[in-house]
Amino acid sequence: MSNDLGQLRYVPQNFRDLAETELGKELWSFLKHRDNLIRMETATLLDRAAVEPLAAGLVAEFGEEVSDDRVKQMIGHMVRQVMAAMGYETDRSALRITRPSLFTSGTTYRPAGSGPREAMKITKEQRDAWIKNTKNSAFNTWLNKQVRDENGVLLLEQLYAVARKYGIEKRYDNLNPGQQRMNIGVQLRKLVDPKEYEST
Template identity: 60%
Template structure:
């Protein structure tokens, strides 16, 4: 599993237009809450899943602060703090005002991206070329028979097949399709399937 590593020691929140709220007891407590390592990991995890960074914090904020965090100005400050935290630990602001479809404290918020890692994007053309040239290859048929249940990819089975053939590398930080693709590339070098 990839180690999540960040250092918040040099972070000093600049409240800008939230100064009056940030200087209250509630504002100070929210800043402390937001910089707690567990909450930073929650924001990182949401970001890796291409979700709004503050989305997973909602229920914990309500549990900790009650109705005080329902106020729009407070939620805006939370988003402002989140932006500074995410940028401090190496993420770049990606999109703002992204709608959150699940009911919760936040109805919209910002997403971030981490340019340190190369982001894997598959274009429509690449997907079509793969479907045309590779999807039904003997190797892919062989692998899919072992790792799919009712047409759905089973990651446990995928990594079990990989281990059987000496592939130990894991790609848990990627989505399931990307994990299947990377493991497939490594297995192709080790397993020869005749047409």
């Protein structure tokens, strides 16, 4: 993999509202990270959906709210553009992902100009268990203790109180609660000293 995608710009089309947020920008950057490009290309060589190996990193980096359907759709849209830039074209769409993951389905790719390729079912419970076990990174645990009640419900005013504590004043009231949490989360991750959450 020799492609330098640092300058590749995302064309958001129907995802402009999310793409222009901090979350959207961070997701695009995350997908172009060299390790993730290797993951997507390796999955492609193994005839797996390109998004599949990204799931654990996405949940660890952005929290369980990354399972929001629209966010996942945008990730798939972004991945399609990244894969095209690396010289791949769509092989199969909506391929069921047969292991516990953030994604229920994804697109497989093949080298541009090559012919099509020739195809276990994961339950919702297995997928939910996978997300639950993966979401508990040190940062997410630290933030969730401050912004969720005892039932796990996200308390938006507490989220914004934590944000203000670290100098984040912008609000995302036009987005759903999970998307608000992710946008604040990606900014906090840059501002909070890891010692604050790695010691908890």
